[in-house]
Amino acid sequence: MPHIDDETLALYALGEDVLEPEQRAHLDTCPTCARTAQDLTRVTTGARRSGTAPELVPPDPAVWARVHDELALTAVPAVLPPPDAPRTPPGEVDAAVPDEPAAVPDELAARRGRRAWWPVLVAACTALVLGVAGGVLWERRTLEPAETTVASTVLDPLPDWAGSSGEAVLQTTADGRRQILVTVDAPAPAGTYREVWLLKPDVSGLVSLGVLEDDQGRFDVPEGLDLAAYSVVDVSEEHLDGDPAHSGDSVVRGSLAT
Ligand SMILES: [Zn+2]
Numbered sequence: 001m002p003h004i005d006d007e008t009l010a011l012y013a014l015g016e017d018v019l020e021p022e023q024r025a026h027l028d029t030c031p032t033c034a035r036t037a038q039d040l041t042r043v044t045t046g047a048r049r050s051g052t053a054p055e056l057v058p059p060d061p062a063v064w065a066r067v068h069d070e071l072a073l074t075a076v077p078a079v080l081p082p083p084d085a086p087r088t089p090p091g092e093v094d095a096a097v098p099d100e101p102a103a104v105p106d107e108l109a110a111r112r113g114r115r116a117w118w119p120v121l122v123a124a125c126t127a128l129v130l131g132v133a134g135g136v137l138w139e140r141r142t143l144e145p146a147e148t149t150v151a152s153t154v155l156d157p158l159p160d161w162a163g164s165s166g167e168a169v170l171q172t173t174a175d176g177r178r179q180i181l182v183t184v185d186a187p188a189p190a191g192t193y194r195e196v197w198l199l200k201p202d203v204s205g206l207v208s209l210g211v212l213e214d215d216q217g218r219f220d221v222p223e224g225l226d227l228a229a230y231s232v233v234d235v236s237e238e239h240l241d242g243d244p245a246h247s248g249d250s251v252v253r254g255s256l257a258t
Contacts, residue, residue: 001026004033007070010129013040014122018070036133043129058120067123147171147179155233155252161186166252168233170221178221182212184235186251195238197246198230201255205230206246231257 004012004023011018012027019027027033058064067073148171155166164186171179182196194212196219199205207230209219221227233256237249 003030004037006036006130006133007066007126009033009037010040010126010133011070011122013037013044013129014125015044016071016122040129040133043133044125063123063127067126071122147173150178151256153233153254153256155182155184155235155254157186157252158250160249161251164252166235166254168254168256170227170256177223178227180209180219180221180233180256181216182219182233182235183216184212184252185215186235189237192237192239194251195236195246197234197236198225198227199232199234199253200229201232201257206234208244208246227256231255 001022004019004026008018008023027037150170150172152167152169155168157164164184166182166184166186168183169181171181173179180196180198184194188194196209196212196217198207198209198221207222207225209221210217212235232253234246234253235251236247237251238247
């Protein structure tokens with residue numbers, strides 16, 4: 001099943017009983033959803049501990065509609081005070097209702113007052129949690145880039161390709177693979193294509209990384225290949241002649257050796 005959506009997890013973090021049985025099972029086995037729920041719970045716990053009573057504001061109608069859907073509430077407008085109505089703090093009986101029948105016990109009236117504010121409180125907390133969680137997720141993404149740059153080099157043109165230029169960047173991915181990002185600015189005559197290679201500096205060995213489509217490409221470095229030995233990045237012009245060997249016509253070249 002797909003991951004549990006953020007709104008549902010936020011309500012769950014607020015202590016609401018919103019999870020379907022299959023969502024509950026998913027949460028037990030999915031590290032992604034479990035971590036999100038954990039983050040959201042930490043936020044709500046922190047917000048509850050902060051001690052300062054927040055000013056309660058009626059939610060935007062769109063927010064309210066989503067909360068309503070989420071909780072499958074009925075009689076929506078009845079529980080929302082009109083925008084200009086005097087605000088009643090949660091848990092307090094509205095003193096502006098003197099017509100309340102005397103037969104209604106105080107406790108019931110109090111509960112009614114609480115209930116009227118409860119969805120607004122949930123909506124406000126949901127907005128707070130989603131906002132903070134969004135910030136947390138954004139920060140995590142910013143702090144953990146997908147790739148780490150290890151080395152980079154300018155690719156200089158060979159004499160036949162004066163005016164061309166390029167760049168090669170060696171990166172490691174989050175799961176430890178090595179990749180080389182190659183960018184080339186050079187004319188591309190019809191009927192030719194470009195291939196990216198790693199060479200030994202004395203050109204006694206070469207490994208093909210693949211065909212460079214367009215002006216930029218990302219290539220995996222074969223696992224175990226010694227980049228200290230194969231330190232030169234070379235981009236060649238190749239012809240559609242069926243010969244897999246290097247054409248001998250290098251366009252740009254540079255060394256990743258540090
Ligand atoms: Zn999940």
